[in-house]
Amino acid sequence: MAQRRVGVFGAGGRMGATVCRAVAADPDLDLVAGVDPFHSGLELSRVADVAGIDVQVSGDPATFLEAGVDVVVDFTGADAARENLRWAAAHGVHAVVGTTGFSDADIEAFRTAFRTSNCLIAPNFAIGAVLMIRFAELAAPFFDTVEIIELHHDGKIDAPSGTAVHTAERIAAASSEWGSDPTTSMIVEGARGGRGAGDIRVHSVRMRGMVAHQEVLLGTTGQTLSLRHDTVDRTSFMPGVLLAIKAIDRHPGVTVGLDEFLDL
Secondary structure (H helix, E strand, C coil): CCCEEEEEECCCCHHHHHHHHHHHHCCCEEEEEEECCCCCCCEHHHHCCCCCCCCECECCCHHHHHHCCCEEEECCCHHHHHHHHHHHHHCCCEEEECCCCCCHHHHHHHHHHCCCCCEEECCCCCHHHHHHHHHHHHHHHHCCEEEEEEEECCCCCCCCCHHHHHHHHHHHHHCCCCCCCCCCCCCCCCCCCEECHHHCEEEEEECCCCCEEEEEEEEECCEEEEEEEEECCHHHHHHHHHHHHHHHHHCCCEEECHHHHHCC
16 A cells, blocks of 8 residues: 655644654655745754655645645644645645634535545544543533533643533533532632533633643532543644544545544
8 A cells, every 4th residue: 555645734833843753753654745834945854853854844735736645734723724724625635634723614614615535623633532522421411510621731822722612512412401500609700611512611721831631520419520631742642643644535524523533
């Protein structure tokens, strides 16, 4: 089987560089192009610290076509990713996306656009985090109350995280019967967090020294259940990214969440 040819949007960013290194180290994949307007003209081996890769970073996605990419990976920002995904769909290139911040309207637009290639949009590529969400979904019908606490590094600009939003949606779909909030006096505005799907409370922490963490707390009479996942290094996302790159052609259209790729 021929190696799958991979291109990376945002190749010089922290996540993009991590993706480049993971792809380059996988014998079944071939890192053939990187696009990043902030690092255009530099050698990919330099900006992503990937040894033995003779590829120059470009600012133009047309480079992906010239390199014959099969799949592009995007861990940029929501505004850039919208344009990147439109480009991938228009050119029949598969896309694996870890960027968050898309609206429901964005997702529907992607579903309309991806007709000749496929797209995976995953709020979290850490397999442990995907399992945590699934466990919370399974537990939800047996508990009366639930809240989500997500904790991220101090460079994350959106809140709550895409993972927390996705978790609330999955839990809300699994159970709609929750105890009422007893709070009648709000001493500090926002102390009870924001309201996600199903009015599930979501609390966001932004703190230097953290990477990505989430805890789902479920409670009922006489007991609580805590489900927590901790990412201590960005490499934790790479097994899920590599799995998605290799399986993307078997999942038609747009898929949201890595679950389907794991048969969960």
